[in-house]
Amino acid sequence: MEKPTTHGRGLEEVSRYYLSGGTREEQGPSNRPRRVCGSGRIVRVCHPGSGLMQSCIVANLALELARNRSSVVVWDCPSPDGAGLESFMESLDLDQQEPASATVRLYGLPDIVIHRGNGADSDKLSDLVSEVSASKDDRCLLVNSHASLESFRTVDLSGEWILLARPDEKELLRCYAYIRVIHEQEPSCTISLVLDDVGQDQDISGMAERFTVFIEDRLRVSVRFLGALRHDGYLRRSIREKRPLVLWQGQSGTKDDLTSISAGFLGLGQGWPNRMDLHE
Amino acid sequence: MSRILKPVCARNVEYVHQVVARYFIDEHEFRIVEYNLGNAFTGNIDILAADTVSLFLVTINRADFAGALLRSLTGYRWFCENRDFLRRVYPPEDVNIDLPVELIILSEEFPPEIPSVLGEVCSVPLRLYRYRLFGQEEDPDIFVEEICSEGTVDHGPSRDLDALRKELAIEPAGLSDEDIRDFLKAMKV
Numbered sequence: 001m002e003k004p005t006t007h008g009r010g011l012e013e014v015s016r017y018y019l020s021g022g023t024r025e026e027q028g029p030s031n032r033p034r035r036v037c038g039s040g041r042i043v044r045v046c047h048p049g050s051g052l053m054q055s056c057i058v059a060n061l062a063l064e065l066a067r068n069r070s071s072v073v074v075w076d077c078p079s080p081d082g083a084g085l086e087s088f089m090e091s092l093d094l095d096q097q098e099p100a101s102a103t104v105r106l107y108g109l110p111d112i113v114i115h116r117g118n119g120a121d122s123d124k125l126s127d128l129v130s131e132v133s134a135s136k137d138d139r140c141l142l143v144n145s146h147a148s149l150e151s152f153r154t155v156d157l158s159g160e161w162i163l164l165a166r167p168d169e170k171e172l173l174r175c176y177a178y179i180r181v182i183h184e185q186e187p188s189c190t191i192s193l194v195l196d197d198v199g200q201d202q203d204i205s206g207m208a209e210r211f212t213v214f215i216e217d218r219l220r221v222s223v224r225f226l227g228a229l230r231h232d233g234y235l236r237r238s239i240r241e242k243r244p245l246v247l248w249q250g251q252s253g254t255k256d257d258l259t260s261i262s263a264g265f266l267g268l269g270q271g272w273p274n275r276m277d278l279h280e
Numbered sequence: 281m282s283r284i285l286k287p288v289c290a291r292n293v294e295y296v297h298q299v300v301a302r303y304f305i306d307e308h309e310f311r312i313v314e315y316n317l318g319n320a321f322t323g324n325i326d327i328l329a330a331d332t333v334s335l336f337l338v339t340i341n342r343a344d345f346a347g348a349l350l351r352s353l354t355g356y357r358w359f360c361e362n363r364d365f366l367r368r369v370y371p372p373e374d375v376n377i378d379l380p381v382e383l384i385i386l387s388e389e390f391p392p393e394i395p396s397v398l399g400e401v402c403s404v405p406l407r408l409y410r411y412r413l414f415g416q417e418e419d420p421d422i423f424v425e426e427i428c429s430e431g432t433v434d435h436g437p438s439r440d441l442d443a444l445r446k447e448l449a450i451e452p453a454g455l456s457d458e459d460i461r462d463f464l465k466a467m468k469v
Contacts, residue, residue, distance in 0.1 A: 173444075211467065213466075
């Protein structure tokens with residue numbers, strides 16, 4: 001017999017989600033985002049062709065991770081042209097109480113702590129990597145460093161890499177060089193690729209497939225293609241107004257791409273439409 | 281019906297330089313940085329051009345090849361001796377004066393075997409082009425063809441790859457020429 005509708009049923013629904021001891025993701029309907037950013041995740045983002053876009057991606061990825069309930073810590077070394085993470089978040093409420101760090105506080109999201117680094121602070125970064133790796137809770141360290149390939153031989157490269165490149169042969173060749181050095185230094189690293197600033201008529205899937213197949217054949221490294229990022233007016237505006245694009249309300253192709261790439265990286269959604277086909 | 285084009289000798293040197301420059305822009309995607317750089321006493325360059333990986337010092341022979349070759353070589357020496365000055369004159373966003381240099385000589389006639397001779401004695405990459413002007417002296421059309429003796433003057437491919445490594449700052453990866461060629465081939469549709 002069907003249970004009659006009562007006022008108490010609403011309370012039951014609410015309590016099921018918010019008043020028990022389990023995590024929110026375990027309790028919701030099956031299509032709710034599940035928690036996938038496991039404890040102690042180190043993510044290094046690298047766009048050799050554009051320090052500006054590298055910081056832009058890190059800023060948006062940090063917010064997407066926080067939206068998925070991760071405790072995000074960012075190691076931020078501004079690029080030589082001065083494009084650091086904080087410059088992308090200036091319009092947000094930044095708590096600047098600590099001299100070497102800033103905290104992004106947004107209603108309903110875990111805090112994002114940004115540590116200001118420079119090239120000489122490798123010990124401090126190592127400490128942060130050790131701390132986050134050893135943590136039992138759901139923490140994620142995003143490393144926004146602009147180290148040259150030459151310095152890769154002397155620094156810690158462990159973790160997960162997101163490499164970004166424009167869809168042309170030269171930029172992808174540079175990516176190949178980076179992957180080779182990363183793999184030689186840290187064979188256990190996982191590497192993902194994002195194609196940045198793609199045009200409407202470009203065969204992105206084909207290009208990504210040729211690249212990943214070549215890398216697999218030559219280096220025995222499996223590169224995961226996360227997707228492509230179009231550049232639209234909203235992106236330029238978000239950079240100009242120092243407000244991360246994922247926080248914008250309007251319809252934007254670049255914002256959709258960023259969300260899709262983040263979801264693909266977190267394993268939450270489909271990601272790039274053809275991503276799953278690349279290695280089949 | 282065939283059309284016979286008679287060679288002409290254009291009197292306006294500047295105009296010839298511009299016609300030649302147009303050829304390199306259209307056919308080789310060069311960017312023209314400057315015309316008539318330097319001076320006849322210390323060495324001069326008819327056209328300074330650049331692409332993404334090289335600088336080109338272009339000399340156009342208007343009389344005898346020996347004179348043009350000497351002019352090209354002294355122009356190269358002038359360029360090397362004045363690089364600091366040129367760096368100040370041309371900001372890096374306009375042209376990278378530190379890119380590898382290639383010499384280009386255009387001439388209507390060449391001595392026999394000159395490509396292989398120059399290939400043996402020149403350490404600087406050097407390209408030779410035969411050109412002819414047709415039509416009217418005031419408004420000539422140009423015909424240009426590259427003269428290349430394989431394995432002699434053409435230092436292109438490996439030098440290009442070195443320049444590419446430098447441009448992308450990927451030397452530490454230790455990619456060989458074969459690695460790069462294989463990659464570029466694999467990325468072609």
